[in-house]
Structures are given as C-alpha cells and as structure tokens.
Amino acid sequence: MTEGILRAGRAQLAERGADKLSLREIARELGVASSAVYRYVSSRDELLTILLIDSFTDLANTVDAALDGSESSPAGQLRTLAESMRAWALEHPAQWALLYGSPVAGYSAPETTVSSGIRVMRRVAEILAQGSRSASASGLSAGYEKALRDAIEETDLDMDPSTLAEALVAWMSLVGVISGEVFGQLGAALAAFGQESLDQELRSICQRFALS
DSSP states (O other): OHHHHHHHHHHHHHHHOGGGOOHHHHHHHHTSOHHHHHTTOOSHHHHHHHHHHHHHHHHHHHHHHHHHTSOSSHHHHHHHHHHHHHHHHHHOHHHHHHHHSSOOTTOOOOGGGHHHHTHHHHHHHHHHTTSOOOOOGGGSOHHHHHHHHHHHHHHTOOSOHHHHHHHHHHHHHHHHHHHHHHTTTTOTTTGGGHHHHHHHHHHHHHHHTTOO
C-alpha cells in the first residue's frame, strides 16, 4: 500500500503540482476507501514530507552513482555532480519544483527531511574543500560564523566557516542555474542554452575555489 500511495503521489505531483495533492483522489486511484490510505498517510502534509524525502533521496542516489564512476579530479567531480543534477531535474521537473521551487502554502518541512535534503549539498562542499583556496572567517558576522561552525560540527565537514559559507553560495548558484532552465526562466531566445549556462557557472566556481 505504501508504495502504491507513493507512486500515486508522484503522479499527482507531476500532473497537478504540490499544492493540489489529494489523499482522497489517491484512494480513488488505488481503488480503496480513503480510510485505508489515511492509515498509512495521515494528512496532505505527511504526504508532502514523504514525497520530499523520496525526491531528495532519488536525486542524491543519482548524483552518488554518477560520482562513483567519475574522474578523480575535483573539477571533474564537480562537473559530474552538476550535470547529473541537471539531468535529474530535466527528467523530473515536478519533483525538482517540490525541492527547490516555491514553498507550498501552509506547509513547513520537518526535521526528518534534513538528512536526505543535505546529501547533495554535502557532496558539493566536500568537493570544493579539495581546492587550494585559503579562506578567512573575518568577513562573517559572529552569528553567521557560529551557525556555520555548528553546521560543520554536526555534519563533520572538513572546512572552515568561510569556505562553507562560499560553498553554500556555490551550491545555491548551481540550483539557481538549473532551476532557470527547468522553469523556463531563460526566455525563448536562451532556452536551448541551459548546458552552456551551467558550464559558465562551473568555470566560475572552479576559479573561485582553485579547483583543477
């Protein structure tokens, strides 16, 4: 039943978007009473959480599989990661929108989504930490530096706060470039050049972090 609910939820997500998910409709699609579905998923918010974790996990597994067969240089690893992200996003635009698009009104993702949600971001940070760039935390506010140090301790990342801060910016830029293509934000004239936009951003990141 759980797998059937998940499949139907993915289909609804692709057809209607996250804000129009319906457990009752899922029950109809599965040919069961709505009470049967509610025994497994108690609410729309719980379904959203399940779909979030499923999508984060699928994206991360895709990236991990690509990296397992990638070249060893940090720059090559970053390119492999970014291109596998882009390919997944273009193949699963509704799931990408759930992860990185507009927030769903009235829904707040619980802590249970964090571990799967940071997997790809962590891989980005680990790759960027291999660069020869040195960094100082002097440009960070005390509060931000503390939050970054806490994050480093919690995730056991081998980098200083300033490098993590810039890694987060690099991560957000990759998500932004891919989202621009997926959501049609490049406009008709540039719609065919999503890969080139990503290439340009990758060159910029590699230069900033002295990756080769």
